[in-house]
Amino acid sequence: xxxxxxxxxxxxxxxxxxxxxxxxxxxxxxxxxxxxxxxxxxxxxxxxxxxxxxxxxxxxxxxxxxxxxxxxxxxxxxxxxxxxxxxxxxxxxxxxxxxxxxxxxxxxxxxxxxxxxxxxxxxxxxxxxxxxxxxxxxxxxxxxxxxxxxxxxxxxxxxxxxxxxxxxxxxxxxxxxxxxxxxxxxxxxxxxxxxxxxxxxxxxxxxxxxxxxxxxxxxxxxxxxxxxxxxxxxxxx
Amino acid sequence: xxxxxxxxxxxxxxxxxxxxxxxxxxxxxxxxxxxxxxxxxxxxxxxxxxxxxxxxxxxxxxxxxxxxxxxxxxxxxxxxxxxxxxxxxxxxxxxxxxxxxxxxxxxxxxxxxxxxxxxxxxxxxxxxxxxxxxxxxxxxxxxxxxxxxxxxxxxxxxxxxxxxxxxxxxxxxxxxxxxxxxxxxxxxxxxxxxxxxxxxxxxxxxxxxxxxxxxxxxxxxxxxxx
Amino acid sequence: xxxxxxxxxxxxxxxxxxxxxxxxxxxxxxxxxxxxxxxxxxxxxxxxxxxxxxxxxxxxxxxxxxxxxxxxxxxxx
Numbered sequence: 279x280x281x282x283x284x285x286x287x288x289x290x291x292x293x294x295x296x297x298x299x300x301x302x303x304x305x306x307x308x309x310x311x312x313x314x315x316x317x318x319x320x321x322x323x324x325x326x327x328x329x330x331x332x333x334x335x336x337x338x339x340x341x342x343x344x345x346x347x348x349x350x351x352x353x354x355x356x357x358x359x360x361x362x363x364x365x366x367x368x369x370x371x372x373x374x375x376x377x378x379x380x381x382x383x384x385x386x387x388x389x390x391x392x393x394x395x396x397x398x399x400x401x402x403x404x405x406x407x408x409x410x411x412x413x414x415x416x417x418x419x420x421x422x423x424x425x426x427x428x429x430x431x432x433x434x435x436x437x438x439x440x441x442x443x444x445x446x447x448x449x450x451x452x453x454x455x456x457x458x459x460x461x462x463x464x465x466x467x468x469x470x471x472x473x474x475x476x477x478x479x480x481x482x483x484x485x486x487x488x489x490x491x492x493x494x495x496x497x498x499x500x501x502x503x504x505x506x507x508x509x510x511x512x513x514x515x
Numbered sequence: 516x517x518x519x520x521x522x523x524x525x526x527x528x529x530x531x532x533x534x535x536x537x538x539x540x541x542x543x544x545x546x547x548x549x550x551x552x553x554x555x556x557x558x559x560x561x562x563x564x565x566x567x568x569x570x571x572x573x574x575x576x577x578x579x580x581x582x583x584x585x586x587x588x589x590x591x592x593x594x595x596x597x598x599x600x601x602x603x604x605x606x607x608x609x610x611x612x613x614x615x616x617x618x619x620x621x622x623x624x625x626x627x628x629x630x631x632x633x634x635x636x637x638x639x640x641x642x643x644x645x646x647x648x649x650x651x652x653x654x655x656x657x658x659x660x661x662x663x664x665x666x667x668x669x670x671x672x673x674x675x676x677x678x679x680x681x682x683x684x685x686x687x688x689x690x691x692x693x694x695x696x697x698x699x700x701x702x703x704x705x706x707x708x709x710x711x712x713x714x715x716x717x718x719x720x721x722x723x724x725x726x727x728x729x730x731x732x733x734x735x736x737x738x739x740x741x
Numbered sequence: 742x743x744x745x746x747x748x749x750x751x752x753x754x755x756x757x758x759x760x761x762x763x764x765x766x767x768x769x770x771x772x773x774x775x776x777x778x779x780x781x782x783x784x785x786x787x788x789x790x791x792x793x794x795x796x797x798x799x800x801x802x803x804x805x806x807x808x809x810x811x812x813x814x815x816x817x818x
């Protein structure tokens with residue numbers, strides 16, 4: 279993709295994303311009825327699972343791009359992985375904060391060791407490790423490889439973590455009356471709002487992912503230029 | 516194949532010989548075990564909580580904390596003496612190097628784990644009525660999985676400005692399945708539950724250990740190269 | 742630089758935690774499951790959406806800042 283095409287893509291995705299978000303807010307706060315079992319706090323749910331979805335999408339990108347980066351060594355894959363990790367970090371944080379905000383009202387406690395929240399907390403720290411390893415390694419090229427290894431190992435471990443945490447939870451079926459898995463009274467309007475939420479988040483993710491990736495490309499180009507002051511190196515977009 | 520195994524053993528043997536001359540890591544891990552047991556004793560109010568109820572949990576956490584302490588130094592010797600460059604120039608396959616390191620660390624941490632069980636059993640009057648072979652399998656697979664991950668990441672930590680303090684941040688999130696399956700199984704065995712209740716855990720621990728030993732061996736080349 | 746970045750993220754996370762901890766209804770004891778005080782639920786919903794915006798905009802700002810820095814330096818040459 280040329281620079282111009284990329285900027286167009288970012289612009290369009292961004293505009294669509296913001297527009298969808300505005301529509302979502304209108305739907306959540308003015309249109310959709312209050313859910314009968316959970317009440318007002320259920321409105322957090324229009325953004326909470328969407329945030330999870332994007333967080334896992336980001337993480338999937340990190341894992342995939344990291345693995346292929348280790349194999350092929352193409353810088354672009356590393357940049358894509360970092361952009362994915364940034365997205366993952368942002369949206370995992372959103373999920374980790376909105377979750378307890380919902381949970382305090384629904385469960386009566388700020389924190390519950392329920393599988394998704396637990397997995398998200400662990401995921402947050404795997405992302406943290408990814409960034410720490412990148413930033414604190416003296417040799418930046420090595421740092422990228424180390425981070426990619428963290429990404430690959432993380433992706434391998436996440437399913438195991440999920441299985442183990444779910445298994446442990448099933449041993450102690452606490453009376454979590456209002457747990458996220460239990461069926462809510464979903465009217466069609468709510469389903470639609472959910473859908474809009476997912477769409478909005480995906481669009482915003484796509485826009486910002488692309489933007490971060492592109493800026494990383496410029497930064498890389500700059501680095502090459504600094505390393506070869508007279509040379510005619512050009513980084514690929 | 517035999518040559519490969521010989522290479523792995525050569526690496527492990529070298530590390531173990533060095534360790535048995537200086538006893539540096541073993542001393543640290545051993546002292547840690549006993550001292551942590553002492554501190555746990557003071558931190559648990561036995562009028563409120565029965566140490567026997569949480570004995571298995573304490574054991575696993577001590578193995579993990581002590582393990583991180585001991586494993587962080589896996590590549591210290593090579594870094595300090597510049598021996599790494601020499602090893603990389605030799606024709607040893609990098610996965611064999613990794614497996615050798617893992618084997619050496621496995622022996623050391625297994626020794627520490629045995630000490631932990633002994634010391635904690637003594638301090639907290641833990642009684643064990645379960646099947647010892649199964650317990651050995653659980654701890655064995657657990658230690659192997661732990662050592663594989665930690666060895667891989669300690670190679671990274673050595674090159675990081677954060678040094679060994681990076682290791683827990685990287686490794687602890689990944690250890691969750693290990694702790695879940697290992698500690699639960701150990702608790703059940705201590706409580707005298709039948710082996711059948713624990714066999715699933717053993718399988719998961721084995722899967723974890725095999726997965727990360729193989730993954731580590733494959734990924735090690737990306738970590739050790741300059 | 743790693744520390745600056747790290748502390749920024751930690752601060753963001755802690756601020757998020759503090760945000761809902763500072764909620765005026767924190768003083769109330771735990772509720773019965775399902776029953777909600779109108780005030781608290783609204784606060785939580787507001788906080789949730791606010792946090793989402795803060796974090797997303799924070800990311801946008803960081804990207805824009807990086808872009809500015811790069812354009813400045815690329816422009817110099």
